[in-house]
Amino acid sequence: MSGMFIHNLQLGIFSLRRNPLLTALMIMSIGFGVAASMVTFAVFRVVSGDPIPQKSSQLFVPQIDNRGPQYNRNGEPPGALNYTDALALMRAHKADRQTLLYPVSMSVMPEEAHRMPFKAAGYATYGDFFTMFDVPFQYGSPWGAAEDASREAVVVISRDLNQKLFAGENSVGRRITLDDRQYRIAGVTDHWDPKPRFYDMFNGRAYAEPAQVYIPFTYAMDQQIETYGNNNCGSGGKRGDDRESWLRGECVWISPWVELDSASKVEAYRQFLNGYAEDQRRAGRFSWAPNNRLRDVHQWLDFQHAVPPESRISLSLSVGFLVICLVNTIGLLLAKFMRRAPEIGVRRALGASRADIYGQFLVEAAMVGVAGGVLGLLLTGLGMLGVGMVFEPQIARLAHLDLSLVALTLLVAIVATVLAAFYPTWRAAQVQPAWQLKSN
Amino acid sequence: MLQIKPILVALKRHKAGTLLIALQIALTLAIVCNALFIIQQRLDRIARPTGLDETNLLTIQNRWVGVDDEKTGSLVRADVQAIRELPGVEDAISINSYPLRGGGWLTGVRTNPDAKKSETHTTQYFVDDHALATMGVKLVAGRNFRSDEITEIDPKAVVSAPQIIVTKTLADKLFPDGSALGKVVYVDDGTQPSTIIGIVERLGGPWNSTWSDTFLDNAVLEPYQLTGGGTSYMIRSKPGQLAAVTRSVPEALYKLNRMRVIPSERGVRTYDVVRSQAYKSDRGMAILMGVVCLVLLGITAAGIVGLTSFWVGQRRKQIGVRRALGATQRDILSYFLTENLLIGIGGVVVGALLAIGMNLWLVTQFEMARLSLLYVLAGVVALLLLGQGAVLAPAMRASRVPPVEATRSV
Secondary structure, eight states: OHHHHHHHHHHHHHHHHHSHHHHHHHHHHHHHHHHHHHHHHHHHHHHHSOSSTTTTTTEEEEEEOOSOTTTSBTTBOOSSBOHHHHHHHHHHOOSSEEEEEEEEEEEEEOSSTTSOOEEEEEEEEOTHHHHHTTOOEEEEOOOOHHHHHHTOOEEEEOHHHHHHHHTTOOOTTOEEEETTEEEEEEEEEOSOOOSSOGGGGGGTOTTOOOOOEEEEHHHHHHTTOOOSSOOBOTTTSOOOSSHHHHHHSSOBOBEEEEEOOSHHHHHHHHHHHHHHHHHHHHTTSOOSOOOEEEEEHHHHHHHTTOSOHHHHHHHHHHHHHHHHHHHHHHHHHHHHHHTTHHHHHHHHHTTOOHHHHHHHHHHHHHHHHHHHHHHHHHHHHHHHHHHHHHSOHHHHHHOOOOHHHHHHHHHHHHHHHHHHHHHHHHHHHTOOHHHHHHHO | OOOHHHHHHHHHTTHHHHHHHHHHHHHHHHHHHHHHHHHHHHHHHHTOOOSSOOTTEEEEEEEESSOOGGGHHHHHHHHHHHHHHSTTEEEEEEESOOTTSSOOEEEEEESSTTOSSOSEEEEEEEOOTTHHHHHTOOEEEEOOOOGGGOEEEOGGGOOOOSEEEEEHHHHHHHOTTSOOTTOEEEETTOSOOEEEEEEESOOOOSOOSGGGGGGTTOEEEESEEEOSSEEEEEEEEOTTOHHHHHHHHHHHHHHHOOSEEOOTTTSEEEHHHHHHHHTHHHHHHHHHHHHHHHHHHHHHHHHHHHHHHHHHHHTHHHHHHHHHTTOOHHHHHHHHHHHHHHHHHHHHHHHHHHHHHHHHHHHHHHOOOOOOHHHHHHHHHHHHHHHHHHHHHHHHHHHTOOGGGGGSOO
16 A cells, blocks of 8 residues: 555656646645635634634623613714713623623832833723623732722733743732832732733724733722723713713723623523613603623624624635635646546556546645645745735734644645545546547 | 647647646736735825825834823923924924824714714814814815914813814715815714814825725814823925934923833824835835746746747657648747747637736725726736737747758657
8 A cells, every 4th residue: 555655656646747837836826825825824814713722702792771762873882881881781790700891001100210211001990890701810919809899909910920020930929110109019920911902992992012010990099090991972962061960971991891600690690681672761860671692702802893804804815725725726627637637548548547547646635735824824935925025013913823823834735635626536536447548 | 811720639739738738827916916916905095195295204112101181281281382493394293093093983974963873984183273274274265274273181071072174085074065164064963063173185084905995085174172191293395304303302392201102113204104004015015026926927937938839849749740841930939939929819818807807806805896807908918918928939949940850760
């Protein structure tokens, strides 16, 4: 068997070298087709991945329509909550876990006077945030419900910030100054930066730099720390003249998340949201039927168009591109194999079975596939350098040629070429020994 | 005139090859049409004017660090004053955002305060009386702000200003009869009336994605200077001094006071850089599509060359017979050209349908515009020509097959 395989390999090499132009055309065709698909797939893989696979079906974003059919967009409630609704959800406490969050940007004041202050971005949120999103901790732990309730000045910082400020030592219990307020460090997170950042899609930070600080939402509200993100007042809402009226108004800026681990709880939460909207209608705040959504992570990412259109367009186009390259390869292989009809006739007459012919030509095709795959790999590597031209630098940084992509490139090239070779090989195997001998 | 019938009969004997070439032409046409269309759309976006005089323009992002929001007003005034006095600087302003910056203020406008829904959306720029000169925006009617009209304001407390300048696009949208100057409008969904004191020729919004296309050139200039955590500076340099100013302004700002962060990325950008970064993905997409088209056409041409060469090789004897029976070299040449044309026509008919179908799919998926039939037509012509070009070399070879070939065994 292996002897036959080696014999086929030798036949293949001989045949491929006999027609260098045709062979080169096939290899280029496969190479370009595979490379185009792989480059765009590498980007697509980054932008369409599940950022939290273990929990993506248990985490939900409640949305409440506080605009009404006249002002909302395409009948959809806004992508965030106003302060009134956000607080109502937290008070009701109807989910296993729940949190609110909004982005903050604060100045870190290093203790040493000679070091320049710098900006650190992060979130004002509740202690449940860390448990809900499985945030890993290097030191310490999240703050608890007690700190949320007592509006305490605690902070969780990122591993990077801890490295910068405390040279990576355990800094739990120490104090840092953010803007002009002192915070006690409750914990240090390990590297954690889900992409896309599903929990902050409302602010378009899907691929932003990792968050560095997390502070209690309640303390941030107490201290009137402003949101660093979007504040959407809609075309019907009033922005308000001061902070108080803005808070009481209908501007949305808070992202809510709830954790619900069974279908019945999800249903119950939907009921609760509808009941809440119904209450608001009775109280005269809403003049429309409840229009709420409860989307899980996947549905939420879909709704927020986490996958940029560039990525989907280019992936679809390059798949089309690969198909054309394969059609092309089928044609070229057909030409190549059929040109050898006399040789096949002789081999068949000398006793080669159809299976032998299949073996010979599929091995030859696989060799073209391997060569195409290697060329494809080189072109993919080149293409990856160009990814930054089309996509945001944050996305381009994430797309890279790793081992799995190398394996996939070769695999796609070989499988595609062998598949493309089936029809030409079948035709070659149909060659009648007698007919060929006669005409020769 | 050539006999088409014998060609069709011959093609029937090469069904697989014929279908493969036709299919390849069809798919290539579908993709190339749509790719060219995407390229054209992206190039159109890139070419959109902002209304600014973009040469000699510098932008700086400034964020205050450890300063109370209320105190930032005087710091900004000091900054702007210092920048204006620097050598090489023509003029400078502090502004909340600028065209193509990607992030700014958006609000509704209406002419009737009792109307429930805004008539249109508009960008808000908060500026002082130096804005028109710094940005290089042309005033086509009315007047500029006076320095005594400029007030400092907390961003949370912004109410529509008593005097505003609007773009011509917005003015015409609100007052189609062209009578906007001196009229009163209501910005911000408030009940505070704003009088239009000036109209500028054009000023684009800070966004460049498709969602803002319907109100791209709607802008309101309001005589406010915002307090708060950060601001943008726009600086017009004297001609030829942009590079020097790009270095001297950040230095001067840090010297004036260090309680600030000018981000290392996107903190200091000439307007050329702003523009190229804003349209980076559009330009990249156009280049990508262009490369895809070229490679695709090359591969299709190579495929045609390959299969036709095979056919020529296979039919040497038949060609020899025809030549022996009196067919000229021209006859043989035109036989292969016509054969290719017939396959090509079959391919482009299917391809045109595919191209339209693919576009319809893109329209539903990505809110793209409908493909103009002109692109399909151009693609059809291009692919037929490509086919003829690709087939030329093998066809020439075929035409040189000598009549004596008929007497040889295959």
